[in-house]
Amino acid sequence: MTTDLLQIEMQKVPQSRIKEVDFNNLPFGKHFSDHMFVADYVDGEWTDLRIVPFSDFSFNPALSSLHYGQSIFEGLKAYKNEAGDVLTFRARDNWARMNESAKRMCMATIPEEVFMGGLEALLRTDADWVPNQAGSSLYIRPYMFATDVFLGVAPSKTYRFCIFTCPVGVYYAKPLKVKVELDYIRSAPGGVGYAKCAGNYAGSMYPTLLAQQAGYDQLIWTDATDHQYIEESGTMNVMFIIDGKLVTPATSDSILRGVTRDSIVQIARSWGITVEERKVSINEVIEGIQNGSVTEAFGAGTAVVVSPFQAIGYEGTDYMLPERAPADSFAVRVKDYMTDLRTGKIDDPFGWAVKI
Structure with a gap:
């Protein structure tokens, strides 16, 4: 620079x-x-x-x-x-x-x-x-x-x-308990969901407060039309490990194009991990937690970096994510890798870290 x-x-x-x-x-x-x-x-x-x-x-x-x-x-x-x-x-x-x-x-x-x-x-x-x-x-x-x-x-x-x-x-000191929001919406197609404008965050505060009063840390927002597909989680993009693949909702005009999200996607692909950027239904995730195919769920963002989910609340039931040792967790592994990139502890093959 x-x-x-x-x-x-x-x-x-x-x-x-x-x-x-x-x-x-x-x-x-x-x-x-x-x-x-x-x-x-x-x-x-x-x-x-x-x-x-x-x-x-x-x-x-x-x-x-x-x-x-x-x-x-x-x-x-x-x-x-x-x-x-x-x-x-x-x-x-x-x-x-x-x-x-x-x-x-x-x-x-x-x-x-x-x-x-x-x-x-x-x-x-x-x-x-x-x-x-x-x-x-x-x-x-x-x-x-x-x-x-x-x-x-x-x-x-x-x-x-x-x-x-x-x-x-x-930002978050422990794994999060998040609630799937089925009534309020954060954004809609044709709106400003992909923009980092102040109003997006103002509009999210009341439903987030209701979730916090019910014992949750954050919300998982769903689509504005049918409340069937996952979009974001509060201050974060949402990512899952499903059958060993990294799966995350595809960005759109209602989902913020997160820099941390994109970094994780590129890192995962460089590690040879299959990445799917697509629609992710809440039913797929809940069923995956129940049958064991969903092994991790976490949020990704600049402020939070990588924040694992402990539980996902849906229609009155909390679905617990399996506990994983740090060595077996993709979320922990990618968080540590990005920390090492950002602090210059390892070589940066992406050219992301720039010295002032």
Whole structure:
């Protein structure tokens, strides 16, 4: 990466807050690094690129994004290798996906040099915030929102793009108990399910709360038409080991194209494992748990990495996944392999880990 062609104004904090953080006890998304990258889209171009102290924004009450929801985001992580170098993982894929979301939400797209250059400059500035403790990483949140001051259902003509970071530990500390959602929907064909827009997550909160009140950690979303086919699970794509094959719902306009999901698919194929990206019915999964053909089920995403399922709740019954020793678990094996890739412990045949 290089920022040589970008002019980024730099305003550093007088004193870092890093000593206030216990890096051996990192809750997810609670501590924020010293700086953020900000750029504004005005008159058809991205301007005023800057690294500034992490602080509040001041908004007009008529800010269009607050009323009409033009807001998108991404999530990726940075790591340190044994030499102390900062590594990113598939950051350009996040840039490309953010622009897919922007197009769907009728927002300005972000040039690669602005996204990648701003990210590099920010990570160099806050390199000390990248943890090196096992299981920890620096979570990176790029996001963009409309900034027109206007009441009226129309695309904004101005936008703000920001990247901030936070050191994080493990998202889920234990295997999950998930519930198949048969009433509410997350997305529908022709909608914005594949976009990483804020409204997708806002709409999921109430049914997720109901599931949590019933003793579950997360939901498995099913299709909007018949509630027969599995789509996603909360903050994750869903994957299964069925008859020794890696099986996952094929991405569509109602399923997010997860970077972690794609990484696992490519790794599995490189290991000689058969991968099926197709429709997966909940009946197939429940029957497979009962007859032993489904040996693993897990979620995959940037925040959660790989999170095995302990049980799947369906129509009032909890179906328990078989307990597997770590050495026999594909989920554990692929999680450890990706961790080694991301931290530079092994050679990266895919070219995914990039040193800042």
